[in-house]
Amino acid sequence: MSLARLGCGLAACLVALASMAAEPLSEAALAEARALRQRALADDTAYELIRSLTTEVGPRLAGSAGDARSVAWAVAQLEALGFANVRAEPVTVPRWIRGDARAEIVAPWPQALAVAALGGSVATPADGIEAEVVSVASLDDLKAQPRERIAGRIVFFTARMDRSRDGSGYSRVVPPRSSGAAEAATLGAVAMVMRPAGTSASRTPHTGAQRYSTGVPPIPAFALSNPDADLLQQQLASGQPVRLRVTSTSRWDGEAQSANVIGEIPGHNLKDEVILLGAHLDSWDLGTGAHDDATGVGIVTAAARLIAESTRRPKRTIRVVLFANEEFGLSGAEAYAARYHGAIEQHVLGLESDLGAFRPYGFTARVAPDKLPLVSTIQSVVEPLGIPYFGTEANGGADVGQLRPLGVPVMDVITDAAPYFDLHHTANDTFDKVDPELVRLNVAAFVAIAYLAAEADGGFGRLPVTSKPNP
Amino acid sequence: MSLARLGCGLAACLVALASMAAEPLSEAALAEARALRQRALADDTAYELIRSLTTEVGPRLAGSAGDARSVAWAVAQLEALGFANVRAEPVTVPRWIRGDARAEIVAPWPQALAVAALGGSVATPADGIEAEVVSVASLDDLKAQPRERIAGRIVFFTARMDRSRDGSGYSRVVPPRSSGAAEAATLGAVAMVMRPAGTSASRTPHTGAQRYSTGVPPIPAFALSNPDADLLQQQLASGQPVRLRVTSTSRWDGEAQSANVIGEIPGHNLKDEVILLGAHLDSWDLGTGAHDDATGVGIVTAAARLIAESTRRPKRTIRVVLFANEEFGLSGAEAYAARYHGAIEQHVLGLESDLGAFRPYGFTARVAPDKLPLVSTIQSVVEPLGIPYFGTEANGGADVGQLRPLGVPVMDVITDAAPYFDLHHTANDTFDKVDPELVRLNVAAFVAIAYLAAEADGGFGRLPVTSKPNP
Numbered sequence: 018m019s020l021a022r023l024g025c026g027l028a029a030c031l032v033a034l035a036s037m038a039a040e041p042l043s044e045a046a047l048a049e050a051r052a053l054r055q056r057a058l059a060d061d062t063a064y065e066l067i068r069s070l071t072t073e074v075g076p077r078l079a080g081s082a083g084d085a086r087s088v089a090w091a092v093a094q095l096e097a098l099g100f101a102n103v104r105a106e107p108v109t110v111p112r113w114i115r116g117d118a119r120a121e122i123v124a125p126w127p128q129a130l131a132v133a134a135l136g137g138s139v140a141t142p143a144d145g146i147e148a149e150v151v152s153v154a155s156l157d158d159l160k161a162q163p164r165e166r167i168a169g170r171i172v173f174f175t176a177r178m179d180r181s182r183d184g185s186g187y188s189r190v191v192p193p194r195s196s197g198a199a200e201a202a203t204l205g206a207v208a209m210v211m212r213p214a215g216t217s218a219s220r221t222p223h224t225g226a227q228r229y230s231t232g233v234p235p236i237p238a239f240a241l242s243n244p245d246a247d248l249l250q251q252q253l254a255s256g257q258p259v260r261l262r263v264t265s266t267s268r269w270d271g272e273a274q275s276a277n278v279i280g281e282i283p284g285h286n287l288k289d290e291v292i293l294l295g296a297h298l299d300s301w302d303l304g305t306g307a308h309d310d311a312t313g314v315g316i317v318t319a320a321a322r323l324i325a326e327s328t329r330r331p332k333r334t335i336r337v338v339l340f341a342n343e344e345f346g347l348s349g350a351e352a353y354a355a356r357y358h359g360a361i362e363q364h365v366l367g368l369e370s371d372l373g374a375f376r377p378y379g380f381t382a383r384v385a386p387d388k389l390p391l392v393s394t395i396q397s398v399v400e401p402l403g404i405p406y407f408g409t410e411a412n413g414g415a416d417v418g419q420l421r422p423l424g425v426p427v428m429d430v431i432t433d434a435a436p437y438f439d440l441h442h443t444a445n446d447t448f449d450k451v452d453p454e455l456v457r458l459n460v461a462a463f464v465a466i467a468y469l470a471a472e473a474d475g476g477f478g479r480l481p482v483t484s485k486p487n488p
Numbered sequence: 489m490s491l492a493r494l495g496c497g498l499a500a501c502l503v504a505l506a507s508m509a510a511e512p513l514s515e516a517a518l519a520e521a522r523a524l525r526q527r528a529l530a531d532d533t534a535y536e537l538i539r540s541l542t543t544e545v546g547p548r549l550a551g552s553a554g555d556a557r558s559v560a561w562a563v564a565q566l567e568a569l570g571f572a573n574v575r576a577e578p579v580t581v582p583r584w585i586r587g588d589a590r591a592e593i594v595a596p597w598p599q600a601l602a603v604a605a606l607g608g609s610v611a612t613p614a615d616g617i618e619a620e621v622v623s624v625a626s627l628d629d630l631k632a633q634p635r636e637r638i639a640g641r642i643v644f645f646t647a648r649m650d651r652s653r654d655g656s657g658y659s660r661v662v663p664p665r666s667s668g669a670a671e672a673a674t675l676g677a678v679a680m681v682m683r684p685a686g687t688s689a690s691r692t693p694h695t696g697a698q699r700y701s702t703g704v705p706p707i708p709a710f711a712l713s714n715p716d717a718d719l720l721q722q723q724l725a726s727g728q729p730v731r732l733r734v735t736s737t738s739r740w741d742g743e744a745q746s747a748n749v750i751g752e753i754p755g756h757n758l759k760d761e762v763i764l765l766g767a768h769l770d771s772w773d774l775g776t777g778a779h780d781d782a783t784g785v786g787i788v789t790a791a792a793r794l795i796a797e798s799t800r801r802p803k804r805t806i807r808v809v810l811f812a813n814e815e816f817g818l819s820g821a822e823a824y825a826a827r828y829h830g831a832i833e834q835h836v837l838g839l840e841s842d843l844g845a846f847r848p849y850g851f852t853a854r855v856a857p858d859k860l861p862l863v864s865t866i867q868s869v870v871e872p873l874g875i876p877y878f879g880t881e882a883n884g885g886a887d888v889g890q891l892r893p894l895g896v897p898v899m900d901v902i903t904d905a906a907p908y909f910d911l912h913h914t915a916n917d918t919f920d921k922v923d924p925e926l927v928r929l930n931v932a933a934f935v936a937i938a939y940l941a942a943e944a945d946g947g948f949g950r951l952p953v954t955s956k957p958n959p
Contacts, residue, residue, distance in 0.1 A: 072722040075599040082598075127553075128546040128776070131915060219690040220775070220915040244918040248776070251543040251919070304691070305599070305719070444602060444691040447715040448722070 041391050041474040049329045050398045050465045050472075057461035062322055063315035064453040066094060067374075070314060071305040071448040078302040079342035080112030080273035087298050091278035091314070091339050098322050100280030100337065108341040108352040112273045113137055115302060116266030118239060120210065122252060123147060123260040130245040132210070133222035133303060134267040135194060135238040136345055137229070145264035146171070146208050146237065152253055156192050159200055168205030171261050172197070173212075175250060177243070180216040182378065184434025190214045191225070198238035199230040208263050209238045212246035213443075216435070220244050221443040224301050226345050237265050242443075275299070275341040277349045280318075282325040284333040284471060291336045292471045293425075294321055294463065295369040295417040297343035304446030308373030308437055312451060312459070314339055316370040320463035324471070331471035333365060340416040343371070350416040354423065358485075364425045365476040368466060369414030372432050373440070374456045379407030379431035380466075383421070385478020392428075395473075398465045399430075402458060407431060422484040426477035428470075430462045512862050512945040520800045521869045521936045521943075528932035533793055534786035535924040537565060538845075541785060542776040542919040549773040550813035551583030551744035558769050562749035562785070562810050569793050571751030571808065579812040579823040583744045584608055586773055587737030589710060591681065593723060594618060594731040601716040603681070604693035604774060605738040606665060606709040607816055608700070616735035617642070617679050617708065623724055627663050630671055639676030642732050643668070644683075646721060648714070651687040653849065655905025661685045662696070669709035670701040679734050680709045683717035684914075687906070691715050692914040695772055697816050708736050713914075746770070746812040748820045751789075753796040755804040755942060762807045763942045764896075765792055765934065766840040766888040768814035775917030779844030779908055783922060783930070785810055787841040791934035795942070802942035804836060811887040814842070821887040825894065829956075835896045836947040839937060840885030843903050844911070845927040850878030850902035851937075854892070856949020863899075866944075869936045870901075873929060878902060893955040897948035899941075901933045 074090050077083035088105050095103045113136060120132035151166060152173040153159040159172065174193040179186035191214045198209040213223030223240040241249065252259045278298060284290065296313025300306020321335045341349030357364070366384075380399055382392040389409075396406045412418045413427030421427050440446040470477070545561050548554035559576050566574045584607060591603035622637060623644040624630040630643060645664040650657035662685045669680040684694030694711040712720065723730045749769060755761065767784025771777020792806045812820030828835070837855075851870055853863040860880075867877045883889045884898030892898050911917040941948070 068722065072719060073597045075597065075719075126544045126546065218916075218920060219688075220692055220918065221690060244916070244920045247920045248543060248546075248918070251539065445689070445715070447691065447719070449689060449715045449718045 042394055042469055042472060046469065046472045047398060049327060050468045053323050053327060053468050054398060054461045054465040056323055057464045058457050060319065060323060060457065060460065061453060063319035063460050064456045066315035066318055067307065067311045067451055067456065068448055070311040071307050075305045076302040077298065077300050077306060079110040079275055079299045079345045081302065084275050084299055088276045088278055091298055095278065095280035098318065099325060101283050103280040105276035105278050106356065108275050108277055108349045109272050110275045110342040110348045111345060112270045114268050114270050116140065116268065118265040118267065120239060120261060120263045122249065123262050125255060125257040125259065126252060128248060130249065131220040131222050131242045132239045132245065133224045134265045135227040135240055136224055137227050138238045138265060138267050139235045140268055141237045141263060141265050145262045147260060147262040148207050150249065150253065150259045150261050156197065156200055162204065164204050167201060170206055171208045171210060171263065172201035172206045173210050173249060175212055175246065177212055178214055178216050178438065180435050180438065182433050182435050184438055187214060187438060194225050194227055194240065196228060198227055198236050199233050202233045202236045206236060208236050210263065211240050213240045213243055215441050215443060216438045217440065217443055217445065218243055219445055221445050223442050224303055225442045237263060239263060277341050277353055278339040280337050282321050282335040285330045287332040288334050289363050290333040290365050291363050292333055292467050293336050293338055293364055293367040293417060294467055295338045295340060295367060295414065296371060297349065297416055298339040299342050299344055301344055301442050303444040305448060307446050307448045307451050308440055309446055310371045312374035312456060313370035315456065316374060316459045316463055319460045320467055323464045324468055331468055333471040335467055335471055343415050347415060347419060350419040354419050361423045361425065364420060366470045367413050367417035367420050367425050367427045368463065369417035370459065370463065371414045372434055373437040374451055374459050375433040375436050376455055377402065377404050377430045377432045377459055377462050380404050381407045381409060381411040381431060382428040383409050383411040383480060384426040388477045391473055391477065395466055395469045398469060399462050402461055404430065404462055421480060422482065424479040424482045426480055428466060430459065432459065513865055513940060513943060516800065517940065517943045518869060520798060521939045524794050524798060524939050525869060525932045525936040528794055528935045529928050531790065531794065531928065531931065532924060534790035534931050535927045537786035537789055538778065538782045538922055538927065539919055541782040542778050546776045547773040548769065548771050548777060550581040550746055550770045550816045552773065555746050555770055559747045559749055562769055566749065566751035569789065570796060572754050574751040576747035576749050577827065579746050579748055579820045580743050581746045581813040581819045582816060583741045585739050585741050587611065587739065589736040589738065591710060591732060591734045593720065594733050596726060596728040596730065597723060599719060601720065602691040602693050602713045603710045604695045605736045606698040606711055607695055608698050609709045609736060609738050610706045611739055612708045612734060612736050616733045618731060618733040619678050621720065621724065621730045621732050627668060627671055633675065635675050638672065641677055642679045642681060642734065643672035643677045644681050644720060646683055646717065648683055649685055649687050649909065651906050651909065653904050653906050655909055658685060658909060665696050665698055665711065667699060669698055669707050670704050673704045673707045677707060679707050681734065682711050684711045684714055686912050686914060687909045688911065688914055688916060689714055690916055692916050694913050695774055696913045708734060710734060748812050748824055749810040751808050753792050753806040756801045758803040759805050760834050761804040761836050762834050763804055763938050764807050764809055764835055764838040764888060765938055766809045766811060766838060766885065767842060768820065768887055769810040770813045770815055772815055772913050774915040776919060778917050778919045778922050779911055780917055781842045783845035783927060784841035786927065787845060787930045787934055790931045791938055794935045795939055802939055804942040806938055806942055814886050818886060818890065821890040825890050832894045832896065835891060837941045838884050838888035838891050838896050838898045839934065840888035841930065841934065842885045843905055844908040845922055845930050846904040846907050847926055848873065848875050848901045848903045848930055848933050851875050852878045852880060852882035852902060853899040854880050854882040854951060855897040859948045862944055862948065866937055866940045869940060870933050873932055875901065875933055892951060893953065895950040895953045897951055899937060901930065903930065
């Protein structure tokens, strides 16, 4: 048709045409995304995957027999669900054996405490370590202590995690877990115990990764449960010296082979461009890794599977990556970044599910600034799920976020972290805590975002490149 | 004054006078009870006793070192609080040693389960017992099974406890705990595991008393946590044979000496008549026995102590009895009934606190029928605490209720059982779960009732005598 018949003057018509040409998502694509979103709300593929992984594999600490079983499980599941290019890409992971841990207050009032060794902790001598307890509030508080107050003692970090929707309390209490033992050893401590980096009122101790420092003797490191930390503080409050005995048989056992398990839904005309949906396959060993991160495995796999079933296949490839060893050093994410460094430009966008299948309450996108109108369009499709726009502070999660400094745009579906940190890294992270309705809600958000990202003309630009992957 | 000046005819005046004479509680007594009730709402004696017992003694399973410490603790506390006639009356209790328990699913999908031996369980052989699991819903379901389905297998009781304010779900799931192992052994089972008789979603297994039957081989008996029972049921739902290995080193170790610890607030003119306030001093060993029954110890002791501080001392004696070994056979209650059998008529009323310090929501009284107007008067003083009258179905609790068939009237302050059975007999029954405001509310109810019961002319009559104490 002629411009004249469109009923606009030349200049105005050119603007209108340019605007039409620049619209990166067609109405048909938006309609399909809405349809997928609704299909997700009636689909239990994710819930069934979560049930299967927690029931048929269970705990899968990097390097363990469960880890190996989880890799085989994931390959079989992705193949059974019709993914293309299913593969297990080898990842070398550390192997640490938990053994048994015990703690008991010896004086003034003897009582056993529920305790777990922190990941990577060395063992105690066979008959344990008994010493007086000295409590500190934080790493800074520890560093401010004179050496004579710490040397020969067991350091007890007392800071309690605040429970909140955004999980911000975690970052305030996790530093002692990571480096508290190393810092305490610097001042001559003989062992470290901490209040958990979690909000549970259950006597199920927390675990998590900790690291020693070069040149400092490694001392055994433990987390209590909150009620046990309370009891220890109550005894300390008496003003009498409190003596604790800790025992652990944990040890390192070299390295093991694990794998990132990958499957794809190939795009129909931009096959080489990838929308990466990530979760991690490994878990801590105390629970069955339900919300950390079987739910993520289920959510991203089910979202991709719904797209595979679409009669309107998107342009780009959806790549599901189930990362090895997120918990104990991000080995899988590092291996992925190293392996795909040459193809990093083909990674158009990354999303990750690794904060459990709790209620999503926000959507963030870190993309090139000129792509924010596209984000707004995508967000309009997740908004009906009760997920408003929360800004540009997306981080991509622990694994996918490793690609961000390489320039890959990321988006986050933000979920309620309050119940997550009631379970996180404890024995209570089990399938019974998973709500199928909330799983479906998360899948609905992921499928809508992933579909539109795979379809949008022009992608999301690039982020500033701030690092290179490890060789 | 003359009857004429009262302005009534002779017959009417006689009725009025009779009524006045029969009023068992004076306005001054009622006013004092209200004042004590209000004082209780600002008094933390009970909370402090609960803190002290859970912190300074902790677990106190009958016959254990903790049990002996708790007796010494209780004598010292009652003496320090100024009770009269403080004494520890010897009670012989059974001694059972928990040892270590483990359970693991061996097939089809190996996973460790959180488990605890039931009280009184025998050990397994050192390398455990491995057998196929057969699930049953109830004792009746078990009894309906053919022997060949049970023999050589591990019986798994699957019934889940309903969570409710009245705790009625407990009585429906506890029979397998008491006699499930014995019944399963009758049909040739080699071990018994059960879903917990509790509502916790935490992986903190339940424990509790179980009894073997004469003439039936004792088989090891365990309770799982609810999430672990779920996992076992998920694996069974696959239709594949599920094999379980259970290991326990628990054992009996003869008998030990414990004690009922008693202290009194003597009445001012009916000293020999007793209002008995009961709780139990022992606890299961997995937690610190906070709500079962340190709270009861604190509540009844603090209520009596408030009465001791009253400038208007009541007529009758308040006797606090902290019973030995409620949990494992009611040894203390039986010993008390035997010892005081000759003085049973002096027990005017019994009350017990043994359902935790949760919100009181009802008041029941089992007294002679002609004493119900007095109950109504007493109830009017607890009503402002939000505690309405709930009828005559009082049972007096596990310990004090032993006196009921001997004719002793009883009253119950009924508290919310829903949170109680989230903790009951698990490691999570700890001090952090105790709310000081609810403790004060319970003390307020107990002090008002106890004071008025100690003061009311004529008492509460007697209940029908339906049994005699054991010799």
